[in-house]
Amino acid sequence: NAGVTQTPKFRVLKTGQSMTLLCAQDMNHEYMYWYRQDPGMGLRLIHYSVGEGTTAKGEVPDGYNVSRLKKQNFLLGLESAAPSQTSVYFCASSSPGHPLADTQYFGPGTRLTVL
Amino acid sequence: AQSVAQPEDQVNVAEGNPLTVKCTYSVSGNPYLFWYVQYPNRGLQFLLKYITGDNLVKGSYGFEAEFNKSQTSFHLKKPSALVSDSALYFCAVRDMNTGGFKTIFGAGTRLFVKA
Numbered sequence: 001n002a003g004v005t006q007t008p009k010f011r012v013l014k015t016g017q018s019m020t021l022l023c024a025q026d027m028n029h030e031y032m033y034w035y036r037q038d039p040g041m042g043l044r045l046i047h048y049s050v051g052e053g054t055t056a057k058g059e060v061p062d063g064y065n066v067s068r069l070k071k072q073n074f075l076l077g078l079e080s081a082a083p084s085q086t087s088v089y090f091c092a093s094s095s096p097g098h099p100l101a102d103t104q105y106f107g108p109g110t111r112l113t114v115l
Numbered sequence: 116a117q118s119v120a121q122p123e124d125q126v127n128v129a130e131g132n133p134l135t136v137k138c139t140y141s142v143s144g145n146p147y148l149f150w151y152v153q154y155p156n157r158g159l160q161f162l163l164k165y166i167t168g169d170n171l172v173k174g175s176y177g178f179e180a181e182f183n184k185s186q187t188s189f190h191l192k193k194p195s196a197l198v199s200d201s202a203l204y205f206c207a208v209r210d211m212n213t214g215g216f217k218t219i220f221g222a223g224t225r226l227f228v229k230a
Contacts (some may be wrong), residue, residue, distance in 0.1 A: 004158070031216065040124075042205060043159070044221040052217060058217065084153065090158055102147055102209055104218060106158030 002026055004107035006091050011114045013081045021076040021110050023091030031094045033058075033104065034066060034073040036087040043090065049074055081114045088112070117142045120222035128196045129229050136224045138206030147209035148189045149218070150180055154202045161227045162204075165189060176200070196228045204208040 004025045013019055031050050035043040036098065045058030050067040063085060065077045078085060088111050093102040099101075116142045121144045128134045138147055147166055151159040163174025170182045180191045191204060211216040 040222055042222040044220075045217055048216055056216070100171075101197075102149070102164060103161045104152075104159075106160070108158050111158075 003106050004091055004093055005108050006089075006107040008110060009108070010111045010113065013078075015082060016114050017081050018077070018079050019081065020078075021089055021091075023074045023076070023093075023107060024072055025074075025091075025093040026072065027095070027105065029093035029095040029105070029110075030067065030070070030071075031096070033092045033094075034064070034074065034076045035090045035092065036060065037089075037090060037109075038087050040072075044050070046089075047077065068098060080111045081112075086112060086114045117208055117210045117212060119148075119206050119217055119221040120217055121206055121224045123224050124141045124222075125227065127227045127229065131195050132196050134193050134196040134200070134226065134228070136204050136206075138189045138191065138221060138224060140187050140189060140206075140208050142208055144187070146182075146189075147211065148170055148180075148182065148208040149189055149209070150174065150178070150189075150191050151205045151207060151220075152176075152202050153223075159205060161201075162191070177193065196226075198230050200227050201228045 005087045007022045026099040033048040034046040044060050047066040052071040055066045067075045094104045120139050149164045150162040153159045165172045165182045173179045206221040
């Protein structure tokens with residue numbers, strides 16, 4: 001049971017390049033989330049999904065797109081990276097049917113630098 | 116709007132002394148409150164939560180939190196700090212206005228425990 005995994009762990013992009021971050025969970029959770037963490041600002045929600053095939057915007061969605069084609073995977077895409085997207089990105093999952101229904105389980109993070 | 120505030124960027128305590136990490140919240144309706152901990156280069160880990168019931172909530176690693184409705188606070192406490200408790204601590208509130216799918220995180224408080 002790996003929990004929540006994220007790939008890659010680190011990435012350096014040039015302005016304008018695109019990339020996709022992959023999140024995978026093996027806990028059969030319904031809900032998945034993408035956050036970014038910036039110093040002094042805590043975690044801010046980018047996009048989230050309440051089930052396979054559904055996604056919704058969070059607090060800071062601009063410049064990002066997501067897809068949830070399979071229940072266990074949640075992809076975060078940057079179409080044209082900007083220096084303002086330099087951050088640490090965390091994926092999380094949770095399930096309404098879980099005993100700790102409101103608890104989120106986090107991946108180890110992806111550190112992205114945009115030059 | 117629902118929000119959570121952590122008034123201290125950093126808390127320093129000596130090993131063996133009691134520690135308190137402060138959190139205040141603003142919500143409409145009943146609050147769903149959480150504490151998470153983040154160790155260096157890791158994702159967030161759940162510590163404890165308050166949904167309803169006893170105002171004193173016990174969690175992982177000997178931590179507890181006291182819910183105070185009149186002061187709208189949810190301070191994290193531990194009777195005797197360990198050096199290994201040094202980490203970044205986040206208070207969070209579930210945003211029930213959006214169906215409970217979103218969690219709003221505070222900016223975080225860094226705890227340093229000196230030997």
